[in-house]
Amino acid sequence: MEKPAYKIAFDYVCSKISGGELKKGDRVPSENELSELFGVSRITGKRALDTLAERGIIVRKQGKGSFVDCDSLPGPSDETPLSHTVERSAPEPKAQMLGLILPDFSDSFGMSLIAGFEKTCSQLGCHFVLKRSYGSRELETQAIESMIELGVGGIGIMPLHGEFYNTAILQLILDGFPVVILDRHYPGINSCFVGTDNISSAKTAVSHLIGEGHRNIAFISPPVQDNSALRGRIQGMQQAFEQAGLTPDESLWFDQISSTLPLKNKPQTVEANIHVLRKHFESHPEITAVFAAEYNIALIAKKTILSMGLRVPEDISMISFDSPGRIDNLHEFTHIKQDERGIAKYAVNKLVNFQRENAYSFLLLDGKLVIGKSTGELKQG
Numbered sequence: 001m002e003k004p005a006y007k008i009a010f011d012y013v014c015s016k017i018s019g020g021e022l023k024k025g026d027r028v029p030s031e032n033e034l035s036e037l038f039g040v041s042r043i044t045g046k047r048a049l050d051t052l053a054e055r056g057i058i059v060r061k062q063g064k065g066s067f068v069d070c071d072s073l074p075g076p077s078d079e080t081p082l083s084h085t086v087e088r089s090a091p092e093p094k095a096q097m098l099g100l101i102l103p104d105f106s107d108s109f110g111m112s113l114i115a116g117f118e119k120t121c122s123q124l125g126c127h128f129v130l131k132r133s134y135g136s137r138e139l140e141t142q143a144i145e146s147m148i149e150l151g152v153g154g155i156g157i158m159p160l161h162g163e164f165y166n167t168a169i170l171q172l173i174l175d176g177f178p179v180v181i182l183d184r185h186y187p188g189i190n191s192c193f194v195g196t197d198n199i200s201s202a203k204t205a206v207s208h209l210i211g212e213g214h215r216n217i218a219f220i221s222p223p224v225q226d227n228s229a230l231r232g233r234i235q236g237m238q239q240a241f242e243q244a245g246l247t248p249d250e251s252l253w254f255d256q257i258s259s260t261l262p263l264k265n266k267p268q269t270v271e272a273n274i275h276v277l278r279k280h281f282e283s284h285p286e287i288t289a290v291f292a293a294e295y296n297i298a299l300i301a302k303k304t305i306l307s308m309g310l311r312v313p314e315d316i317s318m319i320s321f322d323s324p325g326r327i328d329n330l331h332e333f334t335h336i337k338q339d340e341r342g343i344a345k346y347a348v349n350k351l352v353n354f355q356r357e358n359a360y361s362f363l364l365l366d367g368k369l370v371i372g373k374s375t376g377e378l379k380q381g
Contacts, residue, residue, distance in 0.1 A: 117343030202236025
């Protein structure tokens with residue numbers, strides 16, 4: 001397995017100490033100097049120095065730099081890299097602070113994830129730092145950089161919607177920094193991921209509608225772009241139809257809801273979405289059911305349906321991903337409940353044990369179908 005970039009820088013400093021070029025009290029290269037020397041990110045240089053400090057090899061003095069804090073180190077043998085020799089002399093450090101970065105959160109999705117992350121951190125004796133990116137690539141990058149400055153030992157991050165990956169996240173992964181990607185995985189990138197099995201969950205949801213007699217089902221979503229979660233939900237819908245020996249009518253689908261995206265949730269955008277969605281419903285009166293990609297889209301779809309003088313579920317049934325608390329002991333929407341606490345628990349444990357386990361894994365957790373007030377059997381005629 002190729003050595004992580006930070007360990008190369010770590011070994012370099014250790015070799016200078018063991019070879020006598022650096023003695024106790026001497027200044028060691030800075031984050032920026034290590035970054036330039038090895039062609040890696042400043043984050044990688046910082047991690048190398050943090051690891052050296054955790055081992056008691058150097059001491060870091062704010063505003064002054066890092067200095068050798070030991071008299072000597074054993075040299076590496078022909079068989080064992082120096083980093084392995086040093087690491088055997090001290091236990092792998094336990095992550096004392098972990099970060100979580102989300103685009104946003106609400107009671108329909110995100111709150112339980114945060115609660116699960118914090119609870120697991122508390123159980124493992126770790127501190128917990130939370131930041132929101134608010135749908136901004138720049139703020140997402142700033143959140144990563146600020147967490148690194150704080151000295152977090154690992155980050156769980158839910159990437160933004162979008163066609164392109166954030167290079168700051170990719171750099172962390174390439175550097176071997178403990179990162180767990182949540183909810184939306186990066187296809188083709190060898191990283192640690194945990195999220196909902198969107199394919200099987202969507203298949204369960206749409207199979208429920210088909211079982212109630214619905215065939216003309218509209219899938220309502222934001223622009224799919226390169227969003228792995230949405231693509232999975234579309235694939236699950238297609239599989240439900242295929243299993244029933246049917247073919248979905250994709251002309252009924254609508255993927256232009258933008259008001260549920262971070263930074264775009266404004267009253268005028270919501271009203272504009274309702275206006276265009278109503279035109280879509282009016283041009284497709286054959287629609288008898290809606291599969292909403294997320295809870296806030298379900299709210300928009302329901303408001304649109306009611307504005308047309310139609311009823312839910314008597315005229316149009318609705319099912320969604322996620323939903324907040326109950327109303328009169330019954331959920332407003334029949335929905336897929338994601339295992340947010342399970343996602344959080346796995347992510348935290350993976351980050352804490354990142355160096356002792358295989359750093360790369362891919363885990364999908366099943367969603368649960370919860371019956372609410374918004375679905376019913378199709379009335380013939």
